[in-house]
Amino acid sequence: MKTVQFREALREAMSEEMRRDENVFLMGEEVAEYNGAYKVSQGMLDEFGDKRVIDTPIAELGFAGIGVGASMNGLRPIVEFMTWNFALLASDQIINSAAKMLQMSGGQYHCPIVFRGGNGQAGQLAATHSQAFESFYAHVPGLKVITPSTPADAKGLLKSAIRDNDPVVFLESEKMYGDKGEIPEGEYLTPIGVADTKRKGRDVTIVSFGKIIKEAHKAAEALKEDNIDCEIIDLRTVRPIDYASVVESIKKTNRCVVVEESWPLASISSEIAYHLQRYAFDYLDAPVMRVTQTDTPFPFSPTLIDEALPNVDRITKAVKATLYRN
Numbered sequence: 451m452k453t454v455q456f457r458e459a460l461r462e463a464m465s466e467e468m469r470r471d472e473n474v475f476l477m478g479e480e481v482a483e484y485n486g487a488y489k490v491s492q493g494m495l496d497e498f499g500d501k502r503v504i505d506t507p508i509a510e511l512g513f514a515g516i517g518v519g520a521s522m523n524g525l526r527p528i529v530e531f532m533t534w535n536f537a538l539l540a541s542d543q544i545i546n547s548a549a550k551m552l553q554m555s556g557g558q559y560h561c562p563i564v565f566r567g568g569n570g571q572a573g574q575l576a577a578t579h580s581q582a583f584e585s586f587y588a589h590v591p592g593l594k595v596i597t598p599s600t601p602a603d604a605k606g607l608l609k610s611a612i613r614d615n616d617p618v619v620f621l622e623s624e625k626m627y628g629d630k631g632e633i634p635e636g637e638y639l640t641p642i643g644v645a646d647t648k649r650k651g652r653d654v655t656i657v658s659f660g661k662i663i664k665e666a667h668k669a670a671e672a673l674k675e676d677n678i679d680c681e682i683i684d685l686r687t688v689r690p691i692d693y694a695s696v697v698e699s700i701k702k703t704n705r706c707v708v709v710e711e712s713w714p715l716a717s718i719s720s721e722i723a724y725h726l727q728r729y730a731f732d733y734l735d736a737p738v739m740r741v742t743q744t745d746t747p748f749p750f751s752p753t754l755i756d757e758a759l760p761n762v763d764r765i766t767k768a769v770k771a772t773l774y775r776n
Contacts (some may be wrong), residue, residue, distance in 0.1 A: 451575075451629065451632040451633065451634060452516060452604040452633060452635055453630055453632055453633075454601050454602075454630065454633055455601065455627065455628055455629065456601045456604055456622075456626045456627050456628065456629045456631070456696060457486075457488060457489055457490045457492075457627040457628070458601070458606050459536075459569050459601035459602070459604045459605035459608075459633055460490050460566075460605065460622070461490055461491060461492065462492065462529060462605055462607055462633075462740060463492075463495060463604070463605045463606075463609045463612070464476060464491070464494065464608065464612070464761075465497065465498075466609065466637060467526075467609055467612040467613070468494075468498055468502060469613075470723060471498065471526065473524060473525045473526045473528055474502075474525075474526045474527075474528065474612055475501070475502040475503070475504065475520075475525065475526075475528070476491060476498075476502065476503050476504065476515065476527075476528045476530065477484075477499075477503075477504040477505075477513055477517060477527060477528070477529055477530070477656075478504075478505075478506055478529060478530030478531065478556055479506055479507075479508055479530070479532050479565070480505065480532070481494075481495075481503060481504070481505060481506075482494075482495040482500060482503045482504060482505040483495065483505055483586065484505075486530070487532045487651070488568065488595055488624060488627045489627075490530070490627065490739075491503060491530070493738065495655075502616065504610055505700075507629075510531060510536050510537055510539040510540040511530065511539050511543060511606070512519045512524045513536065513540075513597065514529055514540035514543040514544060514565070515540075515543045515547070516536075516549070517543075517563050518531040518543050518563060518566075518607070518753065519546050519559060520525045520563075521548075521560075521561045521562050521563040521617075522559045522560075522561060524549065524643065526562045526563070526564075526612060527563050528563075528564045528566060528590065528612065529564065529565045530566055530567050531565065531566070531567035531568075532567060532568070533567055533568045533572075533579060534567055534568065534569045534581070534582070534583045534621060535578060535579045535581055536567075536734045537567065538584075539754035540565075540621040544565060544587070544590075544593070544617070544619070545587075545590050547561075547594075548563055548565075548592070548593070548617035549551070549560045549561075549587055549590050549591065549592030549617055549623045551592075551617075552592065552616070553592065556689065558636075560568065560615045560616070561615075561616065561617045562612045562614060562615045562617075563617050563618070564608070564612055564617075564618045564620055565617070565618070565619050565626075566608070566611075566619075566620035566622060566628075567581055567620075567621075568622055568623055568624040569597070569621035569622060569623055569660070570582040570583075570621075570623050570625075570660065570661065570662075570697065570711050571625075571748055571755070571759070572623065572624035572625050572723055573625070573713070573755075574750055574751075574752065574755070575750075576682070576748065576749075576750045577748045577749070578644050578723075578742075580748035581712075581732075581748065582596055582621075582660070582710070582711040582713075582743070583619075583621060583717060584621060584659070584688045584710065584711075584712055584718055584746065585618045585688070585710075585712050585713075585717045585718050585721075586712075587621075588688045588689040588718060588721075589691070589716070591613040591617070592619070592620050592688070593616070593617055593618070593689060593715070594611070594616055594618045594642055594643075594653075594687070594689055595618075595619045595687065595688045595689040596608075596611060596618060596619070596620050596621065596642065596686065596687050596688075597620075597622075597649075597659050597660040597685075597686070597687075597688060597766075598622070598686055599626075599627075599658075599659065599660055599661060599663045599664075599684055599686070600631045600659075601629065601630070601631040601632075601633050601728045602631060602632065602640075603620070603640055603646070603684070603686055605633055605640075606638055606639055606640025607620075607640045607642065607686065607687070608640050609638075609640075610622060610639050610640055610641060610642050611641075611642065612640065612665060618642075620625070621660065623660065625661055625737070626661050629636065630682040639687070640761040642687050642693075643687045643690040643692055643726065644682070644686070644687070644692050645683050645685050645687075645691075645692035645696065646682060646684045646686055647681065647683055647684075647695070647699070647702035648663070648667070648679060648682045648683070648684045649667070649670060649680065649682040649683070650681055651670070651679040651680040651681035651682070651703065652679045652681070652702065653678050653679045653680065653703055653705065653773065654678065654680055654703050654705040654706065654769050654772055655680075655681045655682075655683075655696070655699040655700055655702075655703045655705065655706045655707070655775065656670065656680050656681065656682045656683070656707050656708075656709060656765070656769070657667070657696055657706060657707070657709070657719075657722055658682065658683075658685070658708070658709040658710065659685040659686060659688060659710065659718070660710075660711060661683055661711070662709055662710060662711040662759070662760055663682070663684055663709070663710070663764055665709065665759075665760050665761055666680075666709050666765060666767060667682060668762045669762045669765035669766050669769065670682060672762055672766055673766055673769055673770075676770075676775075677743060678769060678770070678773065681702070681703055683685075683695060683696055683699055685718075688718050689723075691718075691721070691722070693725050693729070695727075696722060696725070696726070697726070697729055697730045697752055698754070700726060700730045700733050700734065701730065701733045704733055704734060704735040705734070705735060705767065705772040705773065706722075706723075706734070706738045706739070706743065706772070707738075707739045707740065707768045707769050707772060708722045708723065708728040708738065708739070708741070709740070709742075709760050709765055710740070710741075710743075710760070711742075711743055711759065711760065712741070712742060712743055712745055713742060713744075713745055714742040714743075714745050715745065717740075717742055719740035719741075719742055720738075720740075723738040723740060724740070727740050734771050735772075736772040736773070737770070739768040739769075739771055739774070740768070741760040741764050741765050741768050741771055742755070742760065743758055743759055744757070744758045745761070746758065
């Protein structure tokens with residue numbers, strides 16, 4: 451095992467896959483000469499050259515379309531968006547081209563492409579630059595949607611995404627790029643669509659994903675003082691969702707709290723809650739609780755930011771509610 455930053459894990463994944471397969475290339479704003487807006491692609495231009503690490507204009511719709519076309523013709527593009535908020539401009543190519551290409555071509559064209567970049571809030575960037583898009587893209591058939599929370603998962607899942615023959619939406623976070631964690635030495639892959647139990651527990655299952663799972667871990671530590679033992683499941687992939695792992699955990703703990711960074715309506719937490727009442731109803735001893743961002747555009751004020759996002763206090767209250775404890 452070795453310790454690396456989240457950005458380094460992503461860089462290792464891309465570099466290893468580019469060495470392995472000459473059809474893999476990286477394109478996006480500032481990925482080459484500037485070494486990436488968040489230094490994820492640092493040094494890659496020097497190794498692979500400007501034919502495979504390509505700076506693009508500030509034109510998300512245009513270079514996303516180039517990526518889709520390239521993927522239909524045998525290449526495997528990695529398209530980096532500086533932030534997924536900017537990718538709204540490219541949503542036509544992601545949703546109407548990449549996601550639908552296999553079906554609309556009658557199986558003639560696969561679209562092996564990875565769209566990746568920073569997701570969710572990253573501080574005082576106000577409402578239009580602070581949105582979490584997991585449920586937005588998970589809603590679309592034809593896409594796979596990944597949102598890792600550790601450097602090890604980031605590397606293993608990105609490598610799997612690059613090798614996948616379907617379009618993959620890979621959601622990172624600007625606030626995670628500096629996070630450090632252990633990853634295995636050498637090459638490894640993490641399967642898409644398989645959740646990971648990050649913490650074993652007996653009393654309640656907390657389901658989460660992405661950077662907001664950090665708050666779940668903090669809450670679990672705080673709840674230990676009240677003799678409440680939390681299990682934490684990291685979905686890692688929100689399309690497809692590993693429902694089986696969640697159901698198996700509920701069979702043990704009989705209670706569930708879902709924590710996510712996005713808004714409450716039509717959210718991943720809504721989907722998990724539906725699935726549990728449909729397929730694990732007899733095992734539930736309390737209603738499924740969820741902790742999400744407040745149902746408002748994201749604020750600029752630091753004080754309001756703290757109130758808008760899931761936090762330890764809100765999560766601990768939700769957990770105690772499933773146990774009928776004040």
